[in-house]
Amino acid sequence: MQRALRSHQQQLAGVVEAIATRQTELRDILAAVTPGGGKSLLPVIAAARLMAAGIVERVCWIVPRDSLRLQAEEAFADPAWRAALSHAVSVRAAENAPDPCRGLQGWVTTYQGVAAAPELHLAEFRRRRTLLVVDEVHHLPAEADPEAPEEAAWSRAILPLLEHAAVRLLLSGTLERADGRPILWLPYRPGKGARTREVDLAAPHLAVIGYSRAQALAEKAVLPVDFGALDGEAEWLDEDRRRTGPHPVSGPPEVGRAALFTALRTGFARDLLRRAFAQTRDLRAERRARLGLPPGETGMGLGKLLVVAPDQENARQYLGWLRDWLPRAQAETVARIATSDERDAQEVLAAFRLRPEPSVLVTVAMAYEGLDAPSVSVCAALTHIRSRAWLEQMIARATRVDFAAGPYESQRAVVLHPDDLLFRKFRERIEREQGTLAREKARRKQGELPIGPETGREPAIVPLASNATALRWHRLAPGPEFATVRPEQAPPAPVPSVRERELRFRISQAVAAQVLEDEAGLQVPRHAGAHHAYAAALKRIMGKGRAQMSLEELEATLAWLERNRIADHLHVLEGDARYGWTVRQRRFDFRPGR
Template sequence: MSAIASGEAGALRDVLAAVTPGGGKSVLPLIAASRLIEAGIADRVCWIVPRDSLRLQAEEAFADPNWRAALGHALSVRAAENAPDPCRGLSGYVTTYQAVAAAPDLHLAEFKRRRYLLVIDEVHHLPALADADPSGFGPLQAGADVEASWSKAILPLLELARVRLLLSGTLERADGRGILWLPYREGPRTRTREVDLDAPGWAVVGYSRAAALAEKAVLPITFGALDGEARWLDEGRRPVGPHRLSGDYETTRQALFTALRTEFADALLDEALDATRRLRTERRTKLGLAPGEPGRGLGKLLVVAPDQENARRYLARVHGRMPARGRETEARLAVSDAGDAHEALAAFRLQPQPSVLVTVAMAYEGLDAPETAVVAALTHIRSRPWLEQMVARATRVDPFAGAWEEQRALVYHPDDLLFRRFRERMETEQGTLARHAKGRRQPALPFPGEAGRDADEPAAGIVPLHSNALALRFETLAPGPDFAARRPEAQDDLLDPPSVLERRLRHRIGELVAAQVVEDEEALRLPRAGGNYHRLNAVLKRVLGKGRGEMGAAELDAAVSWLERNRLADHLHLLDGDRRYDFEARRRAGLWRPPRGRSSAGVERAMEAGRLGGGGRPSTSRGGRG
């Protein structure tokens, strides 16, 4: 980025960072934005993330005081909605693939107005389109409509961006297709292609898991593989089994589907919960905390379920093994149908409680929760990139948990052959080879719900009957060479991210407007006929020139200051001509009558007192309504 800023990089404007999950790629947008905006190469930064739960996390990265001090930057970005002026006077904004696809013209207009650094997080989610795929291997087939719509909406932003930073934990897609915008060349074998790491105008930053382990940037992993057997009814309602999970590929799909919905899942969940309790007890003793006393660095458990129905069943089992008091806050659910899912994710990341989070897919990718020490992998998905992302939730170094040597990620999983194959490849370098989709054989086990990851339809019509756990064995992946590395220090409290500050200021404005409504109704400056809150909000919008939903933090703060010094009722004339709010016009024309028992003179005196008395504020004492 310094070379681009100084001009030494020439025409280089595309940077690809292939960083192992958990390797710290979320700091790269901070580095890029701080260097390029300071140098005048870019005016703003737009950071696009794959899911809504990551927007606030990206916003917090810019507000982190430690990174501000380390990089010497004072930039702020906001988690934007699809509303005009997404930056609101800040240095950029964070949005999602879905948001860009829903309002492509809004984001395109923003990129036309200013020079942008565009950051695309987890770019492997975006399939290459026929007109953007440099390999020319042809259009997308059916089944990738949603992701293709993301690519079509984001492609014009890539073309307009001043500099592009593409981030990913893998350079391959599960469907074998190319990734949007990446340069490809013919592979060494027939009908293969690979990312062209030497393409002109590109810089490629690689950080493998082996390198991250050597520098102690991520934790080594211990896998707890639990074998079992299962019985089910096939499509013809004939009993099948028992069959081992670790048995032949021919029965693995049905055996795993059954195991995740019957007793085997309960046994694996119990093992993970017991391991988490032992870990928390050990660390609590080292930290000198009393039993039950909340604290940071004790270790947490992430449970990844196959679908929402079973996620709720797993949560009920976890609650059943906890004391009744406090278990609702100690173990929480984060699925797309839960109204408080994002709050649960934020609490799991930033607070001592909850110590257990049960999810399906919301927390598997990009979740920055270093206190996650144990993962219960109760999912049927066996895509290598997906599993790498899930396992990486536990490999982040926890700055509160002691020395690096004292920490380790622990992953419990079914001991099926496909997970075992993934585990054996975990330490290998992530390759850039991707077969042409037309000639590519799909991997085994196309489990139901793999595309949406929330589906819960039965597997090929089978009916799960029974399963049980048999043997548990542990395998630890070697951490690699022992090189010294500086551990991150405990973070200070984060500054309020812009979106949080905006919500707080909007709430404060609402309180001030509501207070003025009550005061003005008591002083008979407004009729007690309802609708006054909306009437005064309309006045405020006309006074300030825009609605509070369109304001940035600085404008909202100015609005609060204005409301603390002025009365909205003094500006009702701004509503003249608007038939929705014609009370003031009717009052001035003599068409409004005071309530029975109050004379017009008394009303006028009350109104005058409201205008002039008490420092410009009417009395709030309650009188008779007549």
């Protein structure tokens, strides 16, 4: 089968050709490719041409996880691409033993492997001119972090390889780290915000290959994403063992984070998982009919479910629920788990990628990045991690095109997730801006609930119960095009005070529009002080008034209004005599004759 290169692969081929024919002195290439856009062919293109030209003699490909080494070998061994590119380069997944190539043209190792035996790998770079490929380079911090000593060790070990490499190809699906630190080897310039830096994509010594999600969608390289945002309510015991709640998962941060923590460990998680399971079941039935497979017969192209859990204990709980919903004879083969504590985790991951079964995989972090499993169609995002880099990689597991599933137009990625404020902010960010910033790490605010891997500890609350309420669907916008505009070429950003006034005005307009719509729909009586009641309800929902909100809080409030109706939350005013009449009237139907 003849294959054609996509635009970012053509871009790289052009840069590599210029290096091979010595038309440029550039030796650093950054490929910023949207997660799921297909980075795995880029090292093959670069190695094949540079070896043929005598620029390099070997290729070393470093990946962040052991499970990705096999995929790197497969990229070079793919017969269709070997024919299309006319190359004969082969690499092997190497252990930390002498002669990692073993007669081949390169080797694949991991960050951990290099950190465990840095001198062994450095000796190979000194012996032969080597193309260094660093996969998911955002894992390497340029600055040490006491809270992440392992990643700092990776950077220390890989830096000498970067310095000795003949050519460097840095790959990433995101140019931001979850901890806000800069990325090793990338150039930075001052950012627009205070205490920020951004990757200098126009640095003169760097060739940048950009492939945005908008470009990938236009070329049908990735699937459109439908987000199913599920709201709910949760109750827990606080630090003083007082019963708290019920509070909505979509509520303000002071209660929203604790509600989310509780929801992922109680009934809400089961509700979300059940909906994801039903989505997958219905999808597989639809595809089975379209592909002509009889009932009970399995095959590739039917679609699979990936479940991302908050921790290993809950991953096992989720697996138990899923198996309860499956026929007893199929449960243990259809639904599997892959975590670092499972002995057969690598075998399960390989089977999930390459075989019809298992069709459901539960994991915590092993499969969130780099997993090339096009059959994943539904993702249940039952995780409390909210960093952009992590979530982009996670949803990309479902955006790969499955050529066994039929026409592109019949496919889509479905991501079901809790409808909390931070997930909505993540969604909005990837729709409007590129992720290239590094920020000084802010001190944790007093009272902020320490959830997530950045703290290594759980909050001192006791989850009691939760349940799901409303499900809202959102089709993810294509997002911004990839750009390398320097700051002096960009239009000036509005100063904070101007931006705040603009946001407050837009919020006022949004509230007024909802009041008018509800009055027109006879959901509240006209001229009954509804505008004041709605404004008061919004203040209570968000935790403070607009006049006291920061720029970030104003943006979050506007985003909430775009996806929610204040009328559905007027219960927050119950007991307040100033708005009691409006709240009571909301319960009645004002249509004539009623």
